[in-house]
Amino acid sequence: MDWGRFAQQMASMARDLLAQDSVDDTLERITASATELVDGCDAAGVLVRHAAQVRSLAPTGRLVVDSDRLQERLGEGPCFDAAHSARGERVFRIADLTGEHPRWPAYAPRAHSLGVGSMMGFLLFTEDEDLGALNLYSRKPGAFTEDAETAGWLLASHAAVALSHARTHAQMEQAVATRHTIGEAMGILMGSHRITEEQAFDALRRYSQEKNVKLREVARLVCAAGCLP
Numbered sequence: 498m499d500w501g502r503f504a505q506q507m508a509s510m511a512r513d514l515l516a517q518d519s520v521d522d523t524l525e526r527i528t529a530s531a532t533e534l535v536d537g538c539d540a541a542g543v544l545v546r547h548a549a550q551v552r553s554l555a556p557t558g559r560l561v562v563d564s565d566r567l568q569e570r571l572g573e574g575p576c577f578d579a580a581h582s583a584r585g586e587r588v589f590r591i592a593d594l595t596g597e598h599p600r601w602p603a604y605a606p607r608a609h610s611l612g613v614g615s616m617m618g619f620l621l622f623t624e625d626e627d628l629g630a631l632n633l634y635s636r637k638p639g640a641f642t643e644d645a646e647t648a649g650w651l652l653a654s655h656a657a658v659a660l661s662h663a664r665t666h667a668q669m670e671q672a673v674a675t676r677h678t679i680g681e682a683m684g685i686l687m688g689s690h691r692i693t694e695e696q697a698f699d700a701l702r703r704y705s706q707e708k709n710v711k712l713r714e715v716a717r718l719v720c721a722a723g724c725l726p
Contacts, residue, residue, distance in 0.1 A: 498536070498644040498648070503534070503648060506534055507534070507651060507652070507655065510526075510530050510534065510652070510655065511655045511659070513526060513530075514526055514527065514530075514655060514656065514659035515659050515662060517659075517663060519663065519667065520660070520663045520664055520667050521555070522663075523659055523660055523663040524543055524554050524555035524660065525555045527541075527543065527555065527631065527652075527656040527659070527660065528541040528542055528543060528555045528556065528557050528631070529541075529557060530652060530656075531557075531631065531633050531649070531652060532557055534648060534652060535617075535633055535641075535645050535648045535649050535652065536640075536641075536642070536644070536645045536648070537615070537635045537637070537640030537641050537642070537645055538633045538634070538635060538640075538641075538645075538649075539558070539560070539634055539635050539636050539640075540556070540557045540558035540560045540561050540633075540634045541556075541557050541561065541631065541632065541633050541634065542554065542555060542556035542557065542561035542562070542565065542631075542632055543555055543621070543628075543629050543630065543631055543632070544565050544568075544576045544577070544579075544580045544629055544630050544632055545580060545628075545629035545630075546577060546580040546629070550569060551565050551566075551568065551569045551576075551577065551580070553565040553566075554629070558634075560611060560612055560613065560634055560636075561632070561634060563611050564576065564608055564611060564613060564632075564634065567604065567607055567608065567611065568604060571603045571604050571607070573601050573603055573604050574601055574604040574608070575589045575591060575600075575601065575604075575616060575618050575632075576616075576618050576630055576632045579618040579619070579620050579630035579632070580620075580629050580630040587619065587620040587622070588617070588618070588619055588620070588646065588649075588650055589616075589617065589618045590615075590616070590617045590641055590646050591615055591616045591617070592615055592638065592639050592641070593614070593615060593638040593639060594608050594609045594613050594614060594615060594616065594638065595609055595614065595638050612636050613634055613635075613636070614635050614636050614637040614638040614639075614640060615634075615635045615637065615638050615639060615640045615641050616632065616633065616634055616635070616641075617632070617633040617641050617645070617646060617649050618630050618631065618632045618633070619631045619632075619633075619649055619650055619652075619653035620653075621653055621656060621657040621660060622657055623657050623658065623661045626661065628657055628660050628661065628664075631649075631652070631653045631656060633649055675712075675713040675716075678713060678716045678717055678720060679698075679701065679712065679713065679716040681716070681720050682697075682701060682715070682716035682717075682719035682720050683697040683698055683701065683716075684697075685719055685720065685723060685724070686700055686701070686719065686724075686725070689723070689724060700725065701715050701716060701719070701725075704725055704726075
């Protein structure tokens with residue numbers, strides 16, 4: 498591998514990731530970059546695991562979704578483990594899925610029948626949070642070399658920072674939008690019922706608790722209807 502050229506590509510990719518407009522755009526750029534920059538990678542996706550359920554994010558092909566669903570159904574698999582490794586196993590590389598695999602005996606032969614020849618996976622994490630696993634697929638056995646693993650690890654490191662940044666930015670935008678909506682709803686209640694700001698907020702909060710509806714959703718309903726439902 499030409500590491501000098503790869504370093505230039507990685508620097509360009511890192512800037513590109515941070516320039517994306519949303520979390521979804523960032524995820525799609527991460528998985529697309531995997532197929533562009535890592536030798537042997539035919540498809541890529543990010544898997545997020547919640548207990549026994551998984552979500553396939555920004556898959557570049559049907560192979561990724563089928564593999565993720567298979568692991569969810571079987572309750573085993575390399576991506577399934579990597580997405581919930583508690584930072585224990587941060588990288589895996591499976592050279593050949595054409596034969597039996599002692600660690601994932603149910604998954605391996607079925608994955609091969611889907612068209613998976615070899616795989617790599619990288620835990621996406623920062624100092625503060627785990628963000629799932631970036632998983633790379635090849636239809637050929639033995640496609641991923643040690644250089645490819647190093648390239649994937651470097652990509653995953655940049656991807657985790659960019660994804661964390663995108664999520665934080667989205668949360669801040671949502672908080673600002675929520676605060677604005679709540680303020681607008683309070684203004685509507687204050688004007689229609691001639692009550693104070695504190696009384697208007699209490700009315701929203703009370704409705705939220707009684708109906709088990711998030712405060713921002715109550716505020717949105719008030720803004721749409723002009724009153725509490």
